[in-house]
Amino acid sequence: MGETVRLTVSQALVRFLAAQYTERDGVEQRLFAGAWGIFGHGNVAGFGQALLQAADTGEADLPYYLARNEQAMVHASVAYAKTHNRLRAFACTASTGPGSTNMVTGAALATTNRIPVLLLPSDMFATRAPDPVLQQLEDTRAGDVTVNDSLRPVSKYWDRVIRPEQLIPAAQAAVRVLTDPVETGAVTLCLPQDVQAEAFDWPVEFFRRRVWHVGRPPAEPDAVARAAEAIRSARRPLLVAGGGVVYSGGEAELRAFAEATGVPVADTHAGKGALAWDHPASVGGIGSTGARSANDLARDADVVIGVGTRYSDFTTASHTAFRNPDVRFVNVNVARLDAAKHAATQVVADAREALAALRSELEGWHAPADHRQRAEEAATSWQAEVDRCHRAEGRDGLPAQTAVLGTLNDTLDDRDVIINAAGSMPGDLQMLWRARDPKTYHVEYAYSCMGYEVAAGLGVKMAAPDREVVVLVGDGSYLMMAQEVATMVSEGIKVVIVLVQNHGFASIGALSEDLGSQRFGTRYRYRDPGTGRLDGGVLPVDLAANAASLGAHVIRADGLPDLREALVEAKASETTTVVHVETDLYGPNPPGSGWWDVPVSEVSELDSTREARRVYDEHKQQQRHYL
Structure with a gap:
């Protein structure tokens, strides 16, 4: 059988990942930049121990990074891989149960965007000796179903390693998919917690340096x-x-x-x-x-x-x-x-x-x-229209969101990266942002996932430390996932975060209004005891204070002149800086020229909905199959 070495499954996996490389156009680089993780039962004594041992002994080079949210660490990994044109990636380890299922949304985003990321969710006991264990889903239809099966439909490759020797083909299949320009996306290897700690005599050949050549299929x-x-x-x-x-x-x-x-x-x-x-x-x-x-x-x-x-x-x-x-x-x-x-x-x-x-x-x-x-x-x-939108004024002295984008576009250098995801800002950015370099425009819009932005800023900065990285995030997305500000601070990774506060959902609010639903449920408000709806006064939420509590330096910008000065200060800073600015929830918005098919109620008692349905039917007549 040749030379072998006795290691646990986790120790073997760490060694294997550290030995994988990609090559394109004669340039070789490490495939895995490291491993993100949050430890709990299931991986703390398995994959966690293996990462510690590798760091202490130097037997494998796979740096560990502590995230604050499992979904966020997948987002950070996606942003890193996207910046590297899918030639580098991260592994993500999570504990059994909710820690692992927290990665489902991140996996869906990775696969929808076709970006490589390796997920290592901990799983139930393969032996089932202490069955049922804490956080185990007991399925009356099948004994081998666990919550990690929820990752199947959002993964390009999925496997469960229930015996040590299964890791050999599974790990190689995982890297094959990760490095395939067509089939890449989230790759999931479920690791039962007892198997993670189980020892096996591994062929040394399994750990040799492997180079995965990413070809350029020529045109026939x-x-x-x-x-x-x-x-x-x-x-x-x-x-x-x-x-x-x-x-x-x-x-x-x-x-x-x-x-x-x-x-x-x-x-x-x-x-x-x-x-x-x-x-x-x-x-x-x-x-x-x-x-x-x-x-x-x-x-x-x-x-x-x-x-x-x-x-x-x-x-x-x-x-x-x-x-x-x-x-x-x-x-x-x-x-x-x-x-x-x-x-x-x-x-x-x-x-x-x-x-x-x-x-x-x-x-x-x-x-x-x-x-x-x-x-x-x-x-x-x-471009004349873009200039007008970049100077647009909101109401009550608040700047329009488009003017905030104009100020950013004027202030950032040609190599500075702007990051955004869901809401109204991607639409405004696509219409109004002036980019000379594709790596300066990092907008996740295949999955349009709220909460991507802050975590992505972390991943992009790790991939491109020589670039200024600016996260543009609204209050809705910030409230969903801002935890990685603390990770930026702990790792000494400097990112500028522009936090646009408009006390609601600008995009869905405008869409709701266009579709006859009168912005129902799209503003952050007190519940009005008179109407029973969430249309009372503005909530006293202070997101700037929240960012400061996570360790970031915070600058409150009052209007566009302040914003310009704050951006200059933030770029000059050596620490993660959050620039907080209030904008008008109601626009004005850039002039649209395209349509999006969002069905409107076919019957309604509301005049606004009936009018929206009339407009919808007109657009539907222009829809066609391209045959």
Whole structure:
């Protein structure tokens, strides 16, 4: 059998993870930057002991980081991996029961965004000797079901290691999926608490240094020829740049393609910054929260070139963005799932490689001059709208949220990172943010998960310590998950957090109003004894004081001039700094040009709902299958 070494399952797993590397374009790097964890029964004497032993003896290099919330540590891991273009990752260990199920939301976010993260939830006893144990789910249908089965549907790979030797194939399968550009996402290895501490004679070969080569699937020549033929026929082409451009490192090829062909480029949230906002071919964000410039071009486009986009409903404005009855799609994607969408001409390949191949195949061809001129004029007109929104005033002396974004955009440098997730700010950012570098725009919008922002700031700063990292978070998301401020402080990791306080949910409030539900249940208010509703006075919540209690330096900004000064001070600080600013809950908002399909009650006693249903039915008539 060869040489063996006797270790526990946890000790073996730590050694294995520390020996994994990725390589792309000749650059090798450690796959696992470390392990996040919160210890409890189930992992404190298993994986926790293994991490301690590795640190004390130097037998494996897998640094441990203490999180304050299990969901948050998954978010931090996702942000780290995204910043590294999915070539590096973290492991996350949690205790049995609620500690492990707390990771479900983070796993769903990782898999939806297709970002690698390794989850190591502790599990019940494999022997079932003390059955039932504390926090065990007793399922009358099956004896082998535990709460960790809830991670199955949100994981790209899931396994339960009930015998030590099972770890050998399971660990290798886990890393295979984590390093696969198509299949990556959350990977879950459930570790029963007794198995974690069980010893086994492991083959030394299991711990050798392994390099996982992340390839660039080339574009099939015939597929490139078919795609080029479709593009040459276009009179009004539009390219939609998605996250695949960024993950492939294809920004330079995208720019070269746009300059060689003159095809206008719109972007998704994940693709923003792949082409600088002020490039002549850039026409802004597309879709439900997109810029009018991009959406007007999308409406008339006869050939849409999707590069690295999965065409979410926001990108397609719920299948109403592309209205040309003869529109055709050319899709470039490493995943056939996405390349095949909308009955497209498919190029299944790495985005960078495919763009280079298409540019070569299209040599000498240019989009019509009148179309290029229209795109440039639309982009220029939209930038004037952006300037207006950046100066917008709210009510009662409070700044509009769009003006806060304008102040941030003016104050941050070209390499500074802005982080956001759910609510109204992603929509405002997609319309109004001016990005020159894709790594400066970090907005999670595939899962649109409230609470992502603060934890993500931690992960991004760990991945890019040379960049200034600014978390933009509303009071709703902050209240859901702010605990990792304490982690930033304890680790000495400096992040700037801009906390926008508007005493409610701006996005859902506006959506509720548009859909005839009158902002019901979307404001943070006392319950009014007269109406019985939550529409009384404003709650005396002091989130700035809360941030200070977690150890952050806090600056209260009163209006935009104060905000600008506070941002300068925060950037100069060496410690995590929270800038608190109040804004107007009611806007004004940027002018929308896209639609989102959110069904409205078909019958109602409320006039507001009936009117909203009338408008909804009008939009539904424009919805179509792209066949």
